[in-house]
Amino acid sequence: MTITRRQLLILLPAAAVAWNYILAGTPEASPNYNMAEHWWAMLVDITKCIGCGSCVRGCQQENHVPDGYYRTWVERYHIEDWQMEYPEVDSPDGGKNGFPPAKETGGKNFFVPKLCNHCADSPCTQVCPVGATFVSPDGVVLVDQKYCLGCRYCVQACPYGCRFINPQTETANKCTLCYHRITKGLTTACCEVCPTGARQLANLKDPKDPIHDFLRTHSVQVLKPQMATRSKCFYNGLDGAVR
Amino acid sequence: MHIPVDGFMYPNEVELQWSVLIVLYPFLTGLVAGAFILASLERVFQVQAVKPTYRLALLTALAFLLVAPMPLQLHLGHPERSFEMYLTPHGSSAMAMFGFVYLWYLLAVLVLEIWLDYRRDIVILSQTTTGWRRAIYRVLTLGSNNISPHALHIDDRAGWLITVIGIPSAFLLHGYVGFIFGSVKANPWWSSPLMPVVFLFSAMVSGIAVVLLLYMLLTRLRGEPIDMRCVDTMARYLFYTFIIDFSLEMLDLVHRIYEADESFRSLDFMVHTRLYFSQIVLQILLGTLAPIILLGITQVIKLSDLVRKRIYATAGCLTLIGIFAMRWNVVIGGQLFSKSFLGYTTYKMGFVAREGLLTAIVLSILPFVFLWALVKILPPWPEKALLARSASPQ
Numbered sequence: 001m002t003i004t005r006r007q008l009l010i011l012l013p014a015a016a017v018a019w020n021y022i023l024a025g026t027p028e029a030s031p032n033y034n035m036a037e038h039w040w041a042m043l044v045d046i047t048k049c050i051g052c053g054s055c056v057r058g059c060q061q062e063n064h065v066p067d068g069y070y071r072t073w074v075e076r077y078h079i080e081d082w083q084m085e086y087p088e089v090d091s092p093d094g095g096k097n098g099f100p101p102a103k104e105t106g107g108k109n110f111f112v113p114k115l116c117n118h119c120a121d122s123p124c125t126q127v128c129p130v131g132a133t134f135v136s137p138d139g140v141v142l143v144d145q146k147y148c149l150g151c152r153y154c155v156q157a158c159p160y161g162c163r164f165i166n167p168q169t170e171t172a173n174k175c176t177l178c179y180h181r182i183t184k185g186l187t188t189a190c191c192e193v194c195p196t197g198a199r200q201l202a203n204l205k206d207p208k209d210p211i212h213d214f215l216r217t218h219s220v221q222v223l224k225p226q227m228a229t230r231s232k233c234f235y236n237g238l239d240g241a242v243r
Numbered sequence: 244m245h246i247p248v249d250g251f252m253y254p255n256e257v258e259l260q261w262s263v264l265i266v267l268y269p270f271l272t273g274l275v276a277g278a279f280i281l282a283s284l285e286r287v288f289q290v291q292a293v294k295p296t297y298r299l300a301l302l303t304a305l306a307f308l309l310v311a312p313m314p315l316q317l318h319l320g321h322p323e324r325s326f327e328m329y330l331t332p333h334g335s336s337a338m339a340m341f342g343f344v345y346l347w348y349l350l351a352v353l354v355l356e357i358w359l360d361y362r363r364d365i366v367i368l369s370q371t372t373t374g375w376r377r378a379i380y381r382v383l384t385l386g387s388n389n390i391s392p393h394a395l396h397i398d399d400r401a402g403w404l405i406t407v408i409g410i411p412s413a414f415l416l417h418g419y420v421g422f423i424f425g426s427v428k429a430n431p432w433w434s435s436p437l438m439p440v441v442f443l444f445s446a447m448v449s450g451i452a453v454v455l456l457l458y459m460l461l462t463r464l465r466g467e468p469i470d471m472r473c474v475d476t477m478a479r480y481l482f483y484t485f486i487i488d489f490s491l492e493m494l495d496l497v498h499r500i501y502e503a504d505e506s507f508r509s510l511d512f513m514v515h516t517r518l519y520f521s522q523i524v525l526q527i528l529l530g531t532l533a534p535i536i537l538l539g540i541t542q543v544i545k546l547s548d549l550v551r552k553r554i555y556a557t558a559g560c561l562t563l564i565g566i567f568a569m570r571w572n573v574v575i576g577g578q579l580f581s582k583s584f585l586g587y588t589t590y591k592m593g594f595v596a597r598e599g600l601l602t603a604i605v606l607s608i609l610p611f612v613f614l615w616a617l618v619k620i621l622p623p624w625p626e627k628a629l630l631a632r633s634a635s636p637q
Contacts, residue, residue: 020330070254089251089585114253123429129341130324131333147327150320152260153338159429161253161582165260170320227428243583 024146030183038138039204040177041232042188043211043220044113046239048198051076051111055190055199056096062178062189069164070094071175072115072190079241080107087241112235112242113199115190116141116162116175117222119229124154124163124174133172139204139232140177148172159227177201204232250586259578259590262598263571264314267606269420269442270449270570271311274610276417277450278304279353279409284480286406292476298623299461300454301357306614308349314606315341317597337423348416352409358383359402361621363390379620417446424573431506432577437495444488445566451481452562459556461618471548475541478555481562482538489531492569509584517579517587522572530565534558 003011051074059065059072074095078088092099095111102109118141125133125141132147133154143154148171155163155172166173178188182201186192191199202211214220214236221238222231235242246257282300284290316322325342332339358365366388369380418439424430425438455477462469499507514522537558541551575590593599 073254075251087585089583091251091254094254123427126335127338127427128333129336129339130327130331131336147324148321149324149327151315151318151338152320153336153423155255155260156578157427157429159582161256164255164258165320243585 028180032185033183035136035138037203037205039232040118040139040182041202041204041211041234042115042118042177043200043202043214044233044235045198045200046110046112046235046237048196049074049111049113050196050198051095051099052195053095053098054193054195055113056094058189058193059175060096062181063176065173066167069166069173071162071173072113075112075114075242076102076109077112077239077242078103078107078109079239080105084241089243108239110237110239112238113190114160114162114223115233116177117160117229117231117233118175118177119231121228121230123157123159123227123229124172127153127157129153136179140179140182141174142176142179143172143174145169145171145173159224159229244591246591247589248586250581251583252581252586252588253583256581257588259575259588261574261578262318262590263575263592263600263603264318264598264606266567266570266574267314267603268311269417269574270567271307271314271606271610272417272420273442273446273449273566273570274453275304275308275311275348275450276413276443276446277448277452278307278454279413279450280447281451281454281477281480283406283410283413286403287410290476292472293480295470295473295624296454296458296477298360298621299458299618300450301353301360302617302621302623303454303457303610303614304450305349305353305357306610306617308345308353309613310606310610312345313609314603317602317606337419337426340419344416344419348409348412352405352412356402356405356409357621358385359398359405362387362398363395364621366390383620414443418443424577429582430577431504432510432580433573435495437491441488441491441495444484444491445569447484448481448488448562449566451477451484452559452566455481455555456559456563457614459552459559465624467624469552471551474552474555478538478541478551478558481558482535482542485531485535485538485562489535492531506584509580509587513576513580513587517589518572518576521568522576525568526565526572530561530568534561534565537561 053074055072056070056074059070063071065071072094073091075089075091076095076099088103090099099111118135118139120135120139122135122141125131125135128134128148129151130147130149132149133141133143135141150165150170150172152165152172155165158174163172163174165171178186178190181188187201188199191201200211200214203209204211211234215234218236220234220236222234223238223242225231248257278300281293282297282304285294285297316325319325328339328342332343362384365380365383367390369377369384369388372380421439421442424433424442425435427433455474458477459469459474499510534557537554540546541554546554578588579590580587595601
């Protein structure tokens with residue numbers, strides 16, 4: 001069979017597209033998991049967090065997060081009565097190894113665990129030039145590591161500082177809500193290791209999920225509601241000073 | 244590498260994401276857009292006084308446009324994947340449009356306009372030169388040797404039409420760069436609908452300044468007299484554009500100060516500390532007010548040619564410093580404070596690194612090397628051979 005130059009010119013782009021498809025590979029199978037039945041969220045109960053840093057350590061181990069970068073971290077707030085708008089905040093090494101003793105100068109102290117808010121209208125996915133970061137059909141914001149350019153626009157666009165560039169892969173990285181675990185019926189690493197149950201993974205599509213009762217009976221807030229990102233990380237006991 | 248931090252930053256914010264190379268990118272595209280808009284003054288708006296700079300402005304725009312994507316490529320974690328922006332552009336991303344805007348501007352506007360404008364010269368040079376130069380010009384003719392008055396008339400009309408299309412394209416190119424920053428709602432330093440407009444006017448300012456300086460420098464190097472009517476006109480346009488640009492920037496500043504939203508305290512502190520030198524001293528005092536005052540003096544006082552030339556050269560240099568400082572303050576300044584508004588980080592620039600100072604210096608010099616090559620191949624001023632040919636009947 002002979003191929004003319006015209007046929008070759010038509011075939012080459014088609015072959016390039018096919019090769020790209022082959023390189024993309026097939027996703028990891030999870031036969032018992034149905035995306036359509038899930039809409040994942042996280043409930044963080046600030047009143048229960050003791051700042052032990054187990055969640056940070058658990059996440060780093062489970063997800064091989066490089067030192068100095070954080071998929072989740074814990075902040076400690078210290079607020080004086082007369083300075084409600086200007087809290088003092090620290091998070092030594094993301095709170096991984098707990099915190100030094102707090103000031104005893106009055107005011108109040110509390111811990112705020114942070115992670116990706118898995119926003120339904122996430123600014124980070126909006127700005128990605130190639131769609132390497134996306135909201136999955138079950139509501140988790142993910143990054144395709146084989147597709148990300150490493151342009152860092154998403155890191156700039158995240159209002160919560162949840163993203164970083166992994167120095168090993170040179171791609172954007174963030175909390176995946178332990179997608180590899182939750183699609184197999186497990187909970188996230190941070191929820192698993194939290195000794196006080198301050199973090200609860202929730203499926204908003206499951207009417208039996210305890211989150212529905214909790215949301216009905218508690219004053220729950222999201223971080224930076226003015227950003228209108230439809231965050232799915234709900235905080236109980238969130239102080240107005242928290243940023 | 245230890246990065247000093249004041250107050251509290253979210254842990255992932257300490258390291259800056261966009262480096263000096265991303266400062267260069269809007270600076271370079273600004274020069275492109277500004278130079279092109281200056282060229283269009285002669286072509287579309289019939290400002291005959293700036294005719295001596297028409298071709299130089301086009302070549303300058305092309306030289307800078309060729310370098311503009313380089314800092315972006317060097318900055319990417321995976322530059323080898325950048326072509327994905329063409330194959331699978333993400334419709335909601337401002338950045339995804341970069342490749343298309345860039346290609347449109349490079350190929351459909353600038354290269355085409357330069358080719359049409361130079362076509363007659365290219366054909367003549369392909370017949371009068373020898374050796375490798377002849378080979379280059381023969382390729383550049385693209386097989387068309389027809390330089391009859393009718394053909395040249397068609398070239399002229401087509402060139403005019405492309406320039407008309409090119410003006411909104413130049414606005415698009417740089418307004419779009421401003422939009423990339425202005426649309427980031429997470430960052431109050433950037434998030435402003437004025438950002439694309441400010442970028443556009445600052446682009447025009449920098450483009451006029453660079454062509455003014457290049458024209459004066461190249462004319463001097465060639466031993467030719469500087470056309471004072473031309474530089475006076477350019478300086479006047481630079482002055483007017485600068486006033487609009489400065490007014491817009493002040494409007495933005497006054498609005499921020501008066502509104503004093505939740506980010507104000509943090510941003511105000513930053514301007515008075517970390518950005519004091521680059522913002523107050525370099526951008527506003529030295530890079531904006533000083534050239535506006537200098538140019539203003541030439542508008543109200545009758546000065547000798549020599550003094551005016553010196554003032555224009557000084558004002559042009561200060562303008563470029565000021566516009567570069569403005570890009571620096573936008574890009575770097577926008578990353579120095581925490582999105583929690585509770586702390587500040589530090590930008591540490593390496594020297595010999597992929598995104599270091601040396602790379603930035605090389606990328607800043609590269610457009611001038613390209614311009615030198617372009618001027619050699621496509622002289623913006625009539626050469627003797629071309630003049631002789633023009634004098635003789637065709």
